[in-house]
Amino acid sequence: xxxxxxxxxxxxxxxxxxxxxxxxxxxxxxxxxxxxxxxxxxxxxxxxxxxxxxxxxxxxxxxxxxxxxxxxxxxxxxxxxxxxxxxxxxxxxxxxxxxxxxxxxxxxxxxxxxxxxxxxxxxxxxxxxxxxxxxxxxxxxxxxxxxxxxxxxxxxxxxxxxxxxxxxxxxxxxxxxxxxxxxxxxxxxxxxxxxxxxxxxxxxxxxxxxxxxxxxxxxxxxxxxxxxxxxxxxxxxxxxxxxxxxxxxxxxxxxxxxxxxxxxxxxxxxxxxxxxxxxxxxxxxxxxxxxxxxxxxxxxxxxxxxxxxxxxxxxxxxxxxxxxxxxxxxxxxxxxxxxxxxxxxxxxxxxxxxxxxxxxxxxxxxxxxxxxxxxxxxxxxxxxxxxxxxxxxxxxxxxxxxxxxxxxxxxxxxxxxxxxxxxxxxxxxxxxxxxxxxxxxxxxxxxxxxxxxxxxxxxxxxxxxxxxxxxxxxxxxxxxxxxxxxxxxxxxxxxxxxxxxxxxxxxxxxxxxxxxxxxxxxxxxxxxxxxxxxxxxxxxxxxxxxxxxxxxxxxxxxxxxxxxxxxxxxxx
Amino acid sequence: xxxxxxxxxxxxxxxxxxxxxxxxxxxxxxxxxxxxxxxxxxxxxxxxx
Amino acid sequence: xxxxxxxxxxxxxxxxxxxxxxxxxxxxxxxxxxxxxxxxxxxxxxxxxxxxxxxxxxxxxxxxxxxxxxxxxxxxxxxxxxxxxxxxxxxxxxxxxxxxxxxxxxxxxxxxxxxxxxxxxxxxxxxxxxxxxxxxxxxxxxxxxxxxxxxxxxxxxxxxxxxxxxxxxx
Numbered sequence: 039x040x041x042x043x044x045x046x047x048x049x050x051x052x053x054x055x056x057x058x059x060x061x062x063x064x065x066x067x068x069x070x071x072x073x074x075x076x077x078x079x080x081x082x083x084x085x086x087x088x089x090x091x092x093x094x095x096x097x098x099x100x101x102x103x104x105x106x107x108x109x110x111x112x113x114x115x116x117x118x119x120x121x122x123x124x125x126x127x128x129x130x131x132x133x134x135x136x137x138x139x140x141x142x143x144x145x146x147x148x149x150x151x152x153x154x155x156x157x158x159x160x161x162x163x164x165x166x167x168x169x170x171x172x173x174x175x176x177x178x179x180x181x182x183x184x185x186x187x188x189x190x191x192x193x194x195x196x197x198x199x200x201x202x203x204x205x206x207x208x209x210x211x212x213x214x215x216x217x218x219x220x221x222x223x224x225x226x227x228x229x230x231x232x233x234x235x236x237x238x239x240x241x242x243x244x245x246x247x248x249x250x251x252x253x254x255x256x257x258x259x260x261x262x263x264x265x266x267x268x269x270x271x272x273x274x275x276x277x278x279x280x281x282x283x284x285x286x287x288x289x290x291x292x293x294x295x296x297x298x299x300x301x302x303x304x305x306x307x308x309x310x311x312x313x314x315x316x317x318x319x320x321x322x323x324x325x326x327x328x329x330x331x332x333x334x335x336x337x338x339x340x341x342x343x344x345x346x347x348x349x350x351x352x353x354x355x356x357x358x359x360x361x362x363x364x365x366x367x368x369x370x371x372x373x374x375x376x377x378x379x380x381x382x383x384x385x386x387x388x389x390x391x392x393x394x395x396x397x398x399x400x401x402x403x404x405x406x407x408x409x410x411x412x413x414x415x416x417x418x419x420x421x422x423x424x425x426x427x428x429x430x431x432x433x434x435x436x437x438x439x440x441x442x443x444x445x446x447x448x449x450x451x452x453x454x455x456x457x458x459x460x461x462x463x464x465x466x467x468x469x470x471x472x473x474x475x476x477x478x479x480x481x482x483x484x485x486x487x488x489x490x491x492x493x494x495x496x497x498x499x500x501x502x503x504x505x506x507x508x509x510x511x512x513x514x515x516x517x518x519x520x521x522x523x524x525x526x527x528x529x530x531x532x533x534x535x536x537x538x539x540x541x542x543x544x545x546x547x548x549x550x551x552x553x554x555x556x557x558x559x560x561x562x563x564x565x566x567x568x569x570x571x572x573x574x575x576x577x578x579x580x581x582x583x584x585x586x587x588x589x590x591x592x593x594x595x596x597x598x599x600x601x602x603x604x605x606x607x608x609x610x
Numbered sequence: 611x612x613x614x615x616x617x618x619x620x621x622x623x624x625x626x627x628x629x630x631x632x633x634x635x636x637x638x639x640x641x642x643x644x645x646x647x648x649x650x651x652x653x654x655x656x657x658x659x
Numbered sequence: 660x661x662x663x664x665x666x667x668x669x670x671x672x673x674x675x676x677x678x679x680x681x682x683x684x685x686x687x688x689x690x691x692x693x694x695x696x697x698x699x700x701x702x703x704x705x706x707x708x709x710x711x712x713x714x715x716x717x718x719x720x721x722x723x724x725x726x727x728x729x730x731x732x733x734x735x736x737x738x739x740x741x742x743x744x745x746x747x748x749x750x751x752x753x754x755x756x757x758x759x760x761x762x763x764x765x766x767x768x769x770x771x772x773x774x775x776x777x778x779x780x781x782x783x784x785x786x787x788x789x790x791x792x793x794x795x796x797x798x799x800x801x802x803x804x805x806x807x808x809x810x811x812x813x814x815x816x817x818x819x820x821x822x823x824x825x826x827x828x829x
Contacts, residue, residue, distance in 0.1 A: 273792075344706070362682075373629050384628050420644070425784075627677075
């Protein structure tokens with residue numbers, strides 16, 4: 039490539055002082071590692087309840103009593119377990135992993151330490167305090183409201199306070215990233231932001247805009263209500279607040295995986311990123327479109343006019359576009375890698391990919407599952423088609439292909455090089471790690487296929503179907519299939535945890551044997567990507583305008599017609 | 611051989627033909643699975659008077 | 660900028676022709692999906708629930724149409740069913756209704772306490788039931804048989820037991 043890169047005049051404005059790589063300090067490694075530790079702990083506890091739920095579906099009883107009877111008084115009900123599973127796996131595992139990973143992508147990408155490491159620590163401590171604060175009522179069965187916490191089911195106030203602390207703590211870490219970036223930008227005018235940092239910053243900004251929804255929900259309604267300061271809340275309005283955050287939340291999970299797929303995986307696979315400009319364009323589209331489409335989660339809500347549901351359906355179709363683009367760019371980057379490794383013919387590059395590298399193979403497998411997750415997502419968003427599957431088992435089937443596959447498997451793949459990198463150890467049992475990815479893949483295929491089918495047959499979500507009186511015979515084989523898939527996933531989860539634990543406990547390895555941060559180059563020099571794809575003001579303006587236009591009128595109507603008539607209920 | 615050792619045109623003229631094939635498969639999978647649920651919706655009929 | 664040299668391209672979005680083709684295919688696909696959805700919505704009458712009425716969940720069981728829930732015949736073969744989804748005790752009131760084949764039933768559902776769901780098996784009647792709001796959709800029943808509706812939103816520990824039945828008589 040290099041003919042272009044060396045002769046272009048643009049290269050002349052690039053300071054040649056950018057170091058080739060950045061060595062993280064011990065403190066930075068400890069800070070990132072600690073966040074991954076909390077994330078993995080959450081995953082290990084949250085994953086305990088998955089197989090219980092799946093086995094419950096099969097109607098398995100022990101001594102004539104349902105499974106949950108065995109765990110009393112530690113676990114009061116299916117729903118306390120489901121709350122733990124959702125909160126720990128979907129909210130805590132993801133958020134802590136992401137803030138840790140972004141600390142790496144910002145510092146390594148920009149080749150500089152955080153401007154204020156103490157701000158990072160402050161954010162992390164707030165998040166951890168929030169986690170502990172929310173954990174107390176959940177463990178005492180005082181907050182079995184699931185991770186959507188729809189009122190008027192009312193949790194103990196500490197649950198809401200804990201969630202706010204986790205979110206605000208992640209904002210504080212974000213502020214640290216922004217300041218670090220701002221300083222780098224001042225010293226490096228005209229240089230394209232390194233892609234891993236670029237994607238991470240956009241994700242963080244998107245998250246900070248989107249979480250305003252649950253911030254307002256909790257601070258103006260749920261918290262004062264749970265403290266007895268407000269006699270009632272408006273459940274419909276709270277659903278709208280929640281989904282203002284709820285859909286971008288899935289992009290907050292997904293985009294860090296995209297950061298890995300775009301900015302790291304091509305390098306790990308032995309190639310380069312196929313298109314730097316389109317990668318950046320996709321991230322901007324996610325910033326602009328992630329938030330003003332949350333009403334597609336409320337298609338069956340009685341209190342939202344259909345015109346707004348229609349508009350949000352169209353915007354959801356629009357946000358499918360950057361993901362379809364991502365599919366092409368990532369696959370083309372892998373094809374490039376496979377051809378560099380000697381692959382010939384139309385598909386000969388596929389077997390040439392480094393399938394023996396557990397980090398690479400689990401990420402590719404996550405992408406395969408995400409094909410089906412994406413198709414399910416387009417189906418969910420398709421306005422009246424949503425009536426077929428809304429709140430059926432299809433929906434958890436769908437998000438297990440997204441957050442529990444595309445995201446979680448990619449995070450596991452990242453951990454397979456990142457944890458050795460941070461600890462200076464070699465990954466323990468790489469063949470077992472390789473098997474772990476395949477086990478998760480197979481378990482998820484079985485599980486999600488059953489859940490999607492159950493949904494099409496009409497089985498409701500969030501329901502212990504093993505005890506439901508209305509289950510027809512044609513659900514039974516699928517309920518059993520769910521149990522099998524869930525059990526395999528449980529093995530996959532704990533293999534991951536075991537590999538991480540043993541890796542950390544190993545003896546330090548020689549520096550040369552410890553993996554480095556894989557930073558992918560792109561085929562075309564990023565300096566040839568136009569400057570408008572590296573400029574915040576226009577995109578941020580469009581994002582905020584679009585939110586005001588697409589959410590403003592309906593939200594204004596709902597707020598000005600607020601009826602705080604619902605007192606709290608604790609029906610568990 | 612590393613990419614750097616390849617002559618320039620190798621990269622300049624890289625045509626992701628395999629990717630196109632994968633995307634064609636992807637396209638028809640989307641249409642088939644989405645269409646399947648669409649037809650279920652149609653078969654379930656109207657929900658307005 | 661410096662004077663352009665022959666070998667030095669200006670920054671521009673370089674899009675591979677294959678990728679451009681994929682982008683066009685993706686856009687066409689999404690547009691066709693949207694059109695198909697619009698056809699189902701406007702020609703086949705498969706609609707999403709729309710705002711019907713707001714109520715006070717604290718008084719619905721004592722006043723208004725939900726105080727005496729059940730089936731009402733508006734005209735021969737046309738019915739409306741007022742149904743209350745109760746989270747305290749986890750049941751629908753009424754649990755069972757019965758109509759002759761060929762009837763058209765408009766369901767009105769609300770809740771005096773927490774959120775619930777209402778999904779009628781084998782149909783596109785699928786609604787959230789939210790305290791303070793009335794959810795409504797309509798269904799025509801031509802084939803005799805028993806059809807269940809289930810609650811599909813978590814409403815407390817007894818949620819799994821919460822369902823109702825419509826019997827369509829010949």
